[in-house]
Amino acid sequence: MKSLLTFPKGGAHPPECKAQSQGLAIEIMPVPDELELILGQHIGAPCSPTVAKRAEVGEGGLVGEVKKGLGVPLHAPVAGKVKDIGVSVHPIRVSAPSITISVDREAPPVHYEKQSWQQLDSSELLAKVHDAGVIGIGGAGFPTHVKLKPPSDSPVDTLILNGAECEPYITADHRVMLESAAEVVEGAKIILKILGISQCHIGIENNKPDAIREMKKAAEMASGPDCIIKVEALQVKYPQGSEKQLIQAVTGRKVPAMALPSAVGVVVQNVSTAKAIHDAVVYGKPLYEKVITVAGNGIGRAANLQVKIGTKLKDIVEYLGGLKPGLAKIILGGPMMGFAVSSLDVPVTKTTSAVLFLTEDEIDTRPHSQCIRCGWCLEACPMGLEPKEIAIHVEANRAEDTAQFGIFECFECGSCAYVCPAKRPLVQFVRLAKMKAKRPQ
Ligand code: SF4
Ligand code: SF4
Known part of the structure; x- marks a missing residue:
């Protein structure tokens, strides 16, 4: 039997804790009365508001843009009125400038028409990705249109889609691959066209056999002589989903210290980012909603929720049946790399992958002691x-x-x-x- 791919050095095996949510289909959360859009959701310069207080906004309408420097625009996730341009609670920076939108419940939903993209060239496709505000939604939030334009002195020959989702508890990418496999793969084809290459690997940890099956079917249907998309089953080992480890597992290439993946001819995109690229190019739909996992023994029920960007944690808590006794810690992201938050007023951003409500028995509260030099x-x-x-x-x-x-x-x-x-x-x-x-x- 072929051994599963993985990276050669280090790693850990934390409990997977995915059983709470991996079998739950993506559920669309009803829109709360108010959304708070943080202006700096991506790496680079934060957006400046393009709307004034009390302005009417439409669903998908531009509300913020970056005039100078690295960045992407920001869009209204709903039709409504700008209630305030002020500050929101931020999980890392304590507070951050934001736009608050009061939702207009009478506004009709927007329908996005399917458009063909095959006749567009690389720069036209990149412009669509930028204009839709797409960033790396599985990680740090780097603007995608920049990542898809690697330096000309580093020729790229391989795209890797990251479907490892190695953090405990999180199952959002798993559900996106299972329920939108064809869209993720079409997103991969769009990226291949932008990069002018033909080879894509989709890396998925082997604890998601159903997602591997669905993605293989979609990849086989989409592959042809000028487009080879292969699904690779990866060993379950943390941090299999980090860029450098994934590249080494899939291609055997080692990214040098302080270098970018393009130094070894590779571009990596998360599978949910590929879906966002699909939505931006095929439907012209801006990135203003995303799938997140909500789990842990401290929440009424677990879910994989499609939420509007700007939804506050307190609205998610209310929708999922409230908090349970014994809640000890709330984490934005996974337990290995996420950040503890102390307020339920924190809003979801484009890079939020999960919200975990953990009880005493799910966290390690032992005090730390001196190093025993165990190595x-x-x-x-x-x-x-x-x-x-x-x-x-x-x-x-x-x-x-x-x-x-x-x-x-x-x-x-x-x-x-x-x-x-x-x-x-x-x-x-x-x-x-x-x-x-x-x-x-
Ligand atoms: S946190 Fe840093 S030092 Fe620790 S294992 Fe990960 S890469 Fe190494
Ligand atoms: S006790 Fe010291 S050597 Fe052992 S794992 Fe902890 S820091 Fe490293």
């Missing part, structure tokens, strides 16, 4: 770093000396902290080190 963190680090040395330097007030340990190669996957028997907050130590050390040029 497990070194073994777990997929980048070959030395987390214990970084932590020791930070604790000794020598964070500025940590660049020698390759801290800027750390993508904060949390594998080291997960395996540490002393429960040392190794990711927090690395974050502190990154703030103090000088980034190599």
Whole structure:
């Protein structure tokens, strides 16, 4: 039997915890009375509002744009009235500029007509992706039209769609692949045309056999002499879905330190981003709603919800039956790389993949202790770093000396902290080190 693909160094095996939501079909959440659109949802310059307070907006209408620098426009997820241009609670930055829209419940829904895209050239397709506000919705939020235009000195020959979804609990990409396989694959074909290449691999962890089956069917139907789309079953190992690890698992190519995937001829896109590219190009539909997983023992019921961007956590909680006793932690994203939030006023953004409501029995509350020099963190680090040395330097007030340990190669996957028997907050130590050390040029 062919062995499953994976990356060669490090990794961890946290409990998958996907049973709560993996069998639940995507459910469209009713629109709440009010949405809060954070203006800086992507990497780059935040949007400036293009609407004034009390202005009427239509569903899909432009409400923000980036005039200078890296960025994408922002669109109204519903028809309504601009109630305020102020600030919202932000999970990382505490607060952030935003637009609040009061929903007009009388407005008719917008219908998007299917358009053919095959006659469009690469720059016309890229313009559609930009105009629809598409960013990498499975991760950091990098503007997609920029990622799909790699530097001319790094010729690309391979597209990888990332369907690994290796974080515990999260099943949103799983459901998107299962329920919209043809759209994801058509999104891949659009990306191939933009990049002017013919080869695409779709990497999916082997704990999603139904998604692998559906995506294989769709890929076989879409493939032809000038377009080869292959589905690759990956070993279940965290962080299989990180770009560099996925590239090495699928192609055997190792992205050099501090380099982009295009340095080894690869572009990676998340499967849900491919679906957003499909919607933008085939229907001209801006990115203003997305599928998120809501799970954990602290919420009334789990779900894979299609929500409007700007929906507040408190509206999601109310829709899913309220909070349950014993709630100890709310996490935006997965338990390995997500961020704890302390307010239910936080709105969903384009990069929100999950909201987890975890009870005491789902989190580790043991206090951390001294390093026992077991070396497990070194073994777990997929980048070959030395987390214990970084932590020791930070604790000794020598964070500025940590660049020698390759801290800027750390993508904060949390594998080291997960395996540490002393429960040392190794990711927090690395974050502190990154703030103090000088980034190599
Ligand atoms: S040092 Fe960084 S990359 Fe390595 S395991 Fe820890 S968090 Fe992950
Ligand atoms: S895993 Fe924890 S205890 Fe072991 S060497 Fe690393 S930091 Fe120290």
